[in-house]
Structures are given as C-alpha cells and as structure tokens.
Amino acid sequence: LIPPKDACSQSWTVQTGLRAAKVDAQGYGFYLAKDYDDLLDHPIAMGEFQIAQWQSNGTPHAMAIQGCIHEVDLERLQDDLQAICTSTIGLFEPKTKKAPFQSYLFLVNAVLAGYGGLEHRNSTALLCKRDQIPQMNTPLDESAYREFLGLCSHEYFHAWLVKRIQPKAFQPYQLDRRNHTRLLWLFEGFTSYYDDLQLLRSKRIDLKTYLKLVANNWNGILRGPGRLKQSLADSSFDAWTKYYQADENTPNAVVSYYGKGALLALGLDLKIRNFTNNRLSLDDIMRAIWHKHGVTLEGIAEDGLDEIVIQVIGSSFTKTWSEFKTRYIFGSEDIPIQRWLPNTIAAKPKSHSKLEKIKLQLGMRYTEVNGWLKVTHVLDGGAVQLAGLAPGDLLASINGERVTTARLDKVLTSLNPEQVLTMCFYRDDLEHECMTALDLNQLPDQFDLIPTA
Numbered sequence: 001l002i003p004p005k006d007a008c009s010q011s012w013t014v015q016t017g018l019r020a021a022k023v024d025a026q027g028y029g030f031y032l033a034k035d036y037d038d039l040l041d042h043p044i045a046m047g048e049f050q051i052a053q054w055q056s057n058g059t060p061h062a063m064a065i066q067g068c069i070h071e072v073d074l075e076r077l078q079d080d081l082q083a084i085c086t087s088t089i090g091l092f093e094p095k096t097k098k099a100p101f102q103s104y105l106f107l108v109n110a111v112l113a114g115y116g117g118l119e120h121r122n123s124t125a126l127l128c129k130r131d132q133i134p135q136m137n138t139p140l141d142e143s144a145y146r147e148f149l150g151l152c153s154h155e156y157f158h159a160w161l162v163k164r165i166q167p168k169a170f171q172p173y174q175l176d177r178r179n180h181t182r183l184l185w186l187f188e189g190f191t192s193y194y195d196d197l198q199l200l201r202s203k204r205i206d207l208k209t210y211l212k213l214v215a216n217n218w219n220g221i222l223r224g225p226g227r228l229k230q231s232l233a234d235s236s237f238d239a240w241t242k243y244y245q246a247d248e249n250t251p252n253a254v255v256s257y258y259g260k261g262a263l264l265a266l267g268l269d270l271k272i273r274n275f276t277n278n279r280l281s282l283d284d285i286m287r288a289i290w291h292k293h294g295v296t297l298e299g300i301a302e303d304g305l306d307e308i309v310i311q312v313i314g315s316s317f318t319k320t321w322s323e324f325k326t327r328y329i330f331g332s333e334d335i336p337i338q339r340w341l342p343n344t345i346a347a348k349p350k351s352h353s354k355l356e357k358i359k360l361q362l363g364m365r366y367t368e369v370n371g372w373l374k375v376t377h378v379l380d381g382g383a384v385q386l387a388g389l390a391p392g393d394l395l396a397s398i399n400g401e402r403v404t405t406a407r408l409d410k411v412l413t414s415l416n417p418e419q420v421l422t423m424c425f426y427r428d429d430l431e432h433e434c435m436t437a438l439d440l441n442q443l444p445d446q447f448d449l450i451p452t453a
Contacts, residue, residue, distance in 0.1 A: 001044070003028045009046075015064040016044040017105045017123035037173075041163075043118075043125045045107050054078045056085035057097040059104065065133065067110035073134035081106070083202035084153050091198070091283060092160050092290045100164055100294070106152060108133070117151050119158030126151060149204055150213075154195035162187050165289055168299030182302055184236035185329065189261010190286070192217075193269075211345065211449035214266065217259050218337060219350065219446045223360070225380040227255040231332050232264060248391035251365075252380045255332070263335050264328055270340035271324065275317060288312050337447075344453040350446035357440045358412045366395070368405040375425075387423055387436035394426040 001014055003026065014027025018039075023029030033039035049064040052074040063081060065072055089099050101122035114127040132148040134140050167181040181187075200210040221227055235243065235257045242254050269282035288308045293300045309321050327333045338347035352360070363382015366373050372394040378385045389395070395403050399422050401411045415421070417440045424433050 001028050001031065001046075004046075011048055012046050013049060014044065014046050015049055015051075015105065015107060016042055017103065017120065018042040018044065038121075041120050043107055043120060043123060045109075045125075050074065052077045052081070054082040054085075056082055057089050057099065059089070059099040059101070061085055061104045061106075063106035063108060065108040065110060067108075068130055068133055068135055070135040070138050073136055076134050080149055080202075080204055081152060083204060084149065084198055085156060087198050087202040088153070088156055088160075088194075091194075092287060092294075094287070099159075101159065104156070104159070106156075115147075115151070117155040119155045119162055121159070121163050124152075124155035124158070126155065146199070146205060146209070149199055150195050153198045154191055157191045157194050157198070160290060160294055161191055161286075164294040164297060166293075166297075166299050168301045168304070171299040178240045180237050180240070182233040182237045183300070183305075184239055185232040185257045185261035185264060186305065188258050189232070189263075190265040190282075192258045192262035193265035193282075194286075207451050211451065215350075215447055215449045218263055218449075221255070221260050221263055222334070222444050222446060223379075224255060225252045226250070227260060227334065228332050229253055230255045231330050232257055232260055232328070233330050235260075248377055251377050260335070263337065267328065267335045267337055267340060268324065270337070270342075271320065272313060272317075273342070274340060275320060276313065280313060284312050285309060334445075341449075344451060346450045346452050347447045348450055350448050352443070352446070354417075355409055355413050357417075357443060358415060358438060360443050360446075361438050361440055362412075364389070366405065366408075369394075371404060372396075373403050373405050373408060381442075383421070383436045383438055384423075387421070387434040388432075389423065389425060389434070390427070392427070395423065396426060396431075397424040398422070 003009070004012070012026065014023070016027075016031065018031040018033060020027075021030040021032050023031070033042065045064065045066065047066045049066050050068060050072045051065070052063040052072070054061050061081065063077060085104070090097055103122060105123040106126060107123060108126045108128065110128055110130040110133050113129060115129065117124055117126040128148050128151065129144070131141060132144045134145060167183050167187070169181040170179050173179060196205075196210060196213045199205045200207065230253060232255065235255050239257070242250070243256070246254070265282060272285070273281050285308060288311065289300070289305070292298070292308065293304070306321070310318055313321075328335050341347055361382065362384050363379035364375055364384040365377035366375050368374070375384070375389055375391055375393045375395060377391060378389055397403055398411050399415070401414075403411055415438065418438055420435055420437050422433060422435050424431065426432070
C-alpha cells in the first residue's frame with residue numbers, strides 16, 4: 001500500500017485485518033494474502049479514524065470509525081462491544097473461550113443516511129448514520145444506538161456462521177456467476193435471531209426491550225401476504241432473482257429469509273427447549289454445527305442439518321423435526337410462536353389505535369411525488385386492492401377530501417369503522433373513482449410479547 005501524495009492525507013492511517021509484513025507507523029507498506037480470495041476478504045480503509053480497542057477472552061478487537069464530526073464516546077463503545085463479542089465467543093466455544101481469529105476489526109463508515117454491513121473472516125465493513133454512534137456532548141437516540149449494536153452483533157456472528165460454517169454449494173465460491181443455496185434461512189435467519197439475543201445475553205438490553213424487538217419482527221412477517229406463498233427454502237434459493245430484485249408485487253410474493261428465518265430459529269429454539277425440558281437448546285445445535293462444519297471448514301450440504309439435529313436432540317425428535325421442516329421451511333405455514341412460548345412470556349393480541357387498524361385494513365404502501373400520494377405497493381386482500389388501485393396510481397381523495405402524504409392520517413382518522421369509502425385516483429392521465437368498504441374485524445394477527453414473571 002502506497003501513501004497518497006496530497007497534503008490532506010498526511011494524517012491518514014491504514015486500517016485492515018490483512019496480515020502486515022513490513023509497514024510503517026501509519027500502516028503503509030507490504031501486507032500478505034494467501035491468495036486472491038484471501039485478499040478480497042480483507043477490506044482496507046484509509047483515512048482519519050477514531051479507534052476503540054478492547055480484548056474479548058484474550059483476543060484483540062478494535063473498531064475504527066471515520067465520518068463522525070464530534071469526539072466518539074470510545075469508552076462506551078468498548079464496554080458494549082466487549083460484552084457482545086465475549087458472549088458470542090462463549091456461545092460457540094463455552095469451554096475454550098477461543099475465537100477463530102487472532103484479531104478482529106470493525107470498520108465503520110458513519111454517514112448522513114445509510115445502514116448495512118458485510119462480513120469478512122476477521123473483520124466487517126459497516127455503514128451507519130452518524131447519529132447512531134455515541135458522541136461526546138451530543139444527544140443520542142438510544143434505540144438508534146441499539147440498532148447499531150445489533151448490526152455489529154449480526155456481522156460479528158457471521159465470523160462463525162457464513163465465513164467458516166458455509167453451504168457446501170458455496171465451496172468454492174464462484175465469483176463469475178450466481179451461487180444458489182436453499183439454506184439462507186439458516187445462515188442469515190439464524191444470525192438475525194442471535195444478533196438481538198446476544199444483546200440480551202450481554203446485558204446491553206433488558207428482557208422487555210428484547211421481546212419488543214422480537215414482536216416487531218414477528219408482526220412485520222404476519223403483515224406480509226408473501227409469507228403464505230413462498231417457503232423459506234424457496235426464498236433462499238431465489239434470493240438473487242426475487243429478494244434482491246424487488247418490485248411492486250414483492251410483498252405479495254416473497255418472504256424474507258432474514259425476518260422469517262429469525263422467527264424460525266426462535267420457534268426451533270422453543271421446540272427444542274420444550275421437547276427436552278430445557279436440557280438442550282438451539283445453542284447446542286449451533287455448537288454442533290460449528291465443530292462439524294466450522295472448525296473443519298467442511299461445507300454443510302443442503303440437507304446437512306438433519307443429521308446434526310437428530311444427533312444432538314436424539315432420534316425421538318425425528319418426527320418433530322420432519323414435521324417442522326415440512327411445514328415451516330419447505331412449506332409456507334405461519335410459525336405459531338404463541339403456542340410454544342414458556343410460561344414466563346405471554347403473547348397477547350396487539351392493541352391498535354383506530355388509525356392503525358384502518359391502515360392495516362387498507363393494505364397500501366405509498367410515497368410522495370410532487371405533492372401527490374403515489375401508491376407503491378398494494379397488499380393482497382386489503383381494501384385498496386379490492387377497490388382496484390394498483391402501484392403507480394396517484395390517490396387524490398377519499399370521500400371527497402383531498403389526500404396527500406401529510407393529510408392522509410387526518411383523513412383516515414375521520415372515517416368510521418366499516419364505512420364505505422369513495423376513492424378518486426389518477427392512472428396515467430385518466431381520472432377514476434371506485435368504492436370499497438372497511439372491515440376492521442379483518443385484520444392480520446399482531447402480537448405483543450409480555451414477560452409474566
């Protein structure tokens with residue numbers, strides 16, 4: 001790596017997980033990579049960073065942040081991330097407490113608007129809003145910071161599940177074509193389950209907050225008509241062509257292997273705990289997967305989880321596991337979390353305001369375009385679909401009242417339950433009028449999760 005020549009970069013340093021061979025104090029110089037794949041899997045950042053450092057079970061960790069205007073509260077970040085990382089290492093290696101890497105680096109690019117991450121062997125590249133990072137003398141939205149910690153937890157978990165435990169179909173990974181597997185519900189879904197669970201276990205959030213996060217995901221899945229049409233296995237296999245090429249009909253045809261996969265992991269965890277009287281849990285499955293496929297780097301076959309589940313839980317679990325797979329992985333049934341919860345947690349029907357009920361019944365997603373309310377998605381079974389509206393339509397009025405994104409809530413709040421609605425809208429350059437009725441008794445199931453003990 002050769003340092004830039006311009007004056008503004010004189011204070012820059014290099015941040016990467018690549019093994020240094022001969023570098024200067026700023027990190028410029030020679031690095032070693034075993035092959036091209038190894039090089040690609042080690043992102044490199046150059047710039048001015050604020051750096052948090054800590055050790056988790058004796059393994060050095062660091063977070064290098066660029067983009068924050070104010071001084072970052074590094075001490076808080078270190079405390080929170082150390083707890084999360086230590087908990088995750090202990091999940092996979094409860095006896096040795098040994099991480100599968102010699103060091104780990106979180107590379108954070110803080111921007112005005114952005115969110116996401118990509119996992120690597122001993123690092124992760126994260127994108128977040130500046131407001132999600134704790135900074136000195138600056139108000140912090142705790143829920144936004146919690147979301148950032150969840151992102152860190154998610155990508156860190158991938159150092160085990162994705163970077164070392166891999167689908168056999170991805171070995172070797174072909175960079176010149178799409179690589180397909182039906183197991184993304186395991187690799188992304190189970191990771192999505194554990195990312196927030198690790199925040200709870202590391203005491204970064206309390207049980208009430210955790211249950212709210214679980215319920216939010218559950219309710220989001222229940223609001224999507226696509227959950228009843230696409231299985232998790234198909235969602236995984238079709239990720240390239242459907243999930244990542246979303247269109248106006250995606251909510252009606254596709255289910256997220258992230259969201260429903262996390263719900264599946266919760267369901268399996270509860271089933272195992274119920275079946276074994278809390279003697280075993282999903283943690284035991286994850287450790288077995290790790291030692292069989294992660295430590296050895298032997299890819300997991302498309303049906304490779306079957307043997308591990310039965311080996312860990314016992315042959316008496318065979319029928320339960322077979323039915324579970326058929327209904328919730330290869331089928332598209334709703335996962336009945338409410339039936340499997342322990343006595344210490346209750347699932348209660350979610351209480352909705354009048355406005356929330358009307359919006360759920362309408363089944364419409366929208367945006368604003370030049371002062372008009374433009375319909376972007378029409379959900380199957382909703383009042384808007386029954387009225388005949390389609391994505392791209394411009395909704396002008398409801399019962400004679402002008403509708404915009406700013407006025408919609410006010411107009412909807414004035415409606416009566418089960419009232420007949422007259423909707424005026426434009427499609428292309430033609431005006432249309434239609435009628436539909438609200439039935440607030442026909443709403444998707446929604447739940448709150450409440451601790452009872």
